[in-house]
Amino acid sequence: MSFDRINGIALHHRVDGPEGAPTLVLINSLGTDYRIWDAVVPMLAGRYRVIRYDKRGHGLSEVPPAPYRMEDHAADLLALLDHYAVGEALVVGLSIGGQIGLGLAAIDQNRLAGLVLMDTAHKIGDAAGWNGRIAAIETDGIASIADQILSRWFTPAFRSPDNPAFRGYTSMLVNSPSQGYIGSCAALRDADHTETARNLEVATLCMVGDQDGSTPPDLVKACADLIVGAKFEIVEGAGHLPCIEQPEMTARLIGDFAGEIFGNGAAS
Numbered sequence: 001m002s003f004d005r006i007n008g009i010a011l012h013h014r015v016d017g018p019e020g021a022p023t024l025v026l027i028n029s030l031g032t033d034y035r036i037w038d039a040v041v042p043m044l045a046g047r048y049r050v051i052r053y054d055k056r057g058h059g060l061s062e063v064p065p066a067p068y069r070m071e072d073h074a075a076d077l078l079a080l081l082d083h084y085a086v087g088e089a090l091v092v093g094l095s096i097g098g099q100i101g102l103g104l105a106a107i108d109q110n111r112l113a114g115l116v117l118m119d120t121a122h123k124i125g126d127a128a129g130w131n132g133r134i135a136a137i138e139t140d141g142i143a144s145i146a147d148q149i150l151s152r153w154f155t156p157a158f159r160s161p162d163n164p165a166f167r168g169y170t171s172m173l174v175n176s177p178s179q180g181y182i183g184s185c186a187a188l189r190d191a192d193h194t195e196t197a198r199n200l201e202v203a204t205l206c207m208v209g210d211q212d213g214s215t216p217p218d219l220v221k222a223c224a225d226l227i228v229g230a231k232f233e234i235v236e237g238a239g240h241l242p243c244i245e246q247p248e249m250t251a252r253l254i255g256d257f258a259g260e261i262f263g264n265g266a267a268s
């Protein structure tokens with residue numbers, strides 16, 4: 001793991017896989033950090049250079065005061081690509097991570113070899129919902145709404161109190177920096193990538209857990225329908241975070257898509 005000042009923010013990031021291999025960048029969702037990809041990365045890093053980072057306000061990255069704009073997150077991603085001298089990457093974005101990938105497309109589609117939009121959409125939620133969530137956290141903290149969030153993130157089977165992984169990801173959520181979480185809620189509230197999706201000229205895979213309660217399959221399909229030639233896949237047995245509940249299937253879909261884009265076969 002490394003820390004570097006990127007776009008003016010101390011970003012926590014990590015690279016796995018061979019230098020010189022085609023690059024994947026994995027971007028985590030709201031209230032999580034890059035460890036959500038831990039089970040997926042070993043299945044991709046044999047063939048790809050896999051860069052992960054904690055977006056601003058999350059994980060061990062710096063927490064600027066809220067609010068943030070999706071353009072801030074996209075500028076961080078662009079600066080991270082420049083930091084690693086990556087001309088173009090396959091960007092894999094989960095939820096807000098997908099919106100950050102679309103934000104990069106709005107700046108410069110040439111930096112995208114492809115896009116995996118995982119459990120995300122061109123527009124997520126509405127202003128009233130995001131403002132209500134921000135107000136609840138400002139008053140009572142993330143823990144006060146954690147049960148609702150976790151019921152959207154994970155399938156009932158995963159949400160067993162006896163499941164140590166469920167306990168662990170609950171801790172990841174409730175220990176997220178409030179300013180970072182609220183700041184990114186504001187970015188989601190204000191972002192609408194409908195036109196970006198319509199104008200996308202980048203190979204795109206949209207995928208979603210069959211039990212996603214945050215960005216359900218119908219919403220992700222509606223996003224895929226905006227994007228010319230986009231593929232659409234449903235991951236069985238997963239909620240909002242297929243990389244945690246179904247890492248093998250997640251890695252297979254990403255690896256197969258990356259193999260098509262870079263012409264170097266599937267995940268290993």
Ligand SMILES: O=C(O)CCC(=O)CC(=O)O
Nearest residue numbers: 029030095096149152214
């Ligand atoms: O997960 C994200 O990045 C944003 C979507 C969301 O609201 C997740 C949740 O249900 O809390």
